[in-house]
Amino acid sequence: MMNRFCVTCGKEKDLVNEFCRGCFAKENSLLKHFKELDIVICENCGSYLHKNSWQKQEHKDLEKNIERVILKLFNEKIVLNPGAELKRLNINTELPKKLKIGNKSIVNVNLCIEVIGSIKGVKIEESYEVPTQIKFSTCNNCKKLRGNYYEAKLQIRPKNEKVLKFVDNYCKTKKNLFISKIEEYKHGWDVYLSEQKEARNLGNVLKKKFGGEVKESKKIFGRKDGRDVYRATIVVRLEK
Numbered sequence: 001m002m003n004r005f006c007v008t009c010g011k012e013k014d015l016v017n018e019f020c021r022g023c024f025a026k027e028n029s030l031l032k033h034f035k036e037l038d039i040v041i042c043e044n045c046g047s048y049l050h051k052n053s054w055q056k057q058e059h060k061d062l063e064k065n066i067e068r069v070i071l072k073l074f075n076e077k078i079v080l081n082p083g084a085e086l087k088r089l090n091i092n093t094e095l096p097k098k099l100k101i102g103n104k105s106i107v108n109v110n111l112c113i114e115v116i117g118s119i120k121g122v123k124i125e126e127s128y129e130v131p132t133q134i135k136f137s138t139c140n141n142c143k144k145l146r147g148n149y150y151e152a153k154l155q156i157r158p159k160n161e162k163v164l165k166f167v168d169n170y171c172k173t174k175k176n177l178f179i180s181k182i183e184e185y186k187h188g189w190d191v192y193l194s195e196q197k198e199a200r201n202l203g204n205v206l207k208k209k210f211g212g213e214v215k216e217s218k219k220i221f222g223r224k225d226g227r228d229v230y231r232a233t234i235v236v237r238l239e240k
């Protein structure tokens with residue numbers, strides 16, 4: 001015969017698996033466990049490591065970025081108990097008052113995690129405190145930039161402010177494309193770009209948008225992993 005009373009407190013209402021709703025919520029948890037969190041953030045641009053690749057920062061503000069990165073990464077680390085439905089995950093990241101970061105610095109933080117959801121229609125709220133570490137490092141792009149690295153030189157001929165502005169904005173929207181430096185000449189600008197394929201795409205975009213002619217040449221500048229590495233020069237000759 002079915003038990004009509006809560007096995008824990010003896011209440012006789014709305015039984016779920018022989019418990020009243022209150023006791024059911026106490027007996028069951030949403031989270032089975034969470035896997036260890038590995039947080040690596042670039043000290044320079046705020047991008048973060050996700051499955052071994054660098055992702056663009058989540059927010060321009062350092063502290064907000066850290067909070068959002070943690071929330072994003074943590075979301076993937078939680079393992080729910082069978083039947084648990086997650087409705088909301090809040091994480092309050094307690095950062096040190098004076099946050100000083102640099103390459104290789106490690107910051108200890110305390111995560112106050114609030115998990116809200118349900119099992120069998122019973123609302124359950126849980127909270128956890130998880131001490132964790134944020135490791136700061138320099139991402140590949142920033143490393144490249146610091147070494148004045150470039151893979152392509154985009155020559156804009158003649159000078160055209162609109163085109164230069166467009167190039168600058170375009171690079172800001174591409175994750176791997178950065179301007180390492182710009183050289184000014186009487187007859188135009190040389191814009192040094194971090195990534196060759198993206199630079200080539202940019203050349204094509206400029207041609208479509210501003211007209212004119214785009215030509216590319218290549219020069220060997222070294223060897224890497226037994227292969228020749230080329231630097232490209234892309235000349236954009238604008239119509240007059």
Ligand SMILES: [Zn+2]
Binds near residue numbers: 009011019021022023
């Ligand atoms: Zn009960």
Ligand SMILES: [Zn+2]
Binds near residue numbers: 046138139141
């Ligand atoms: Zn970076």
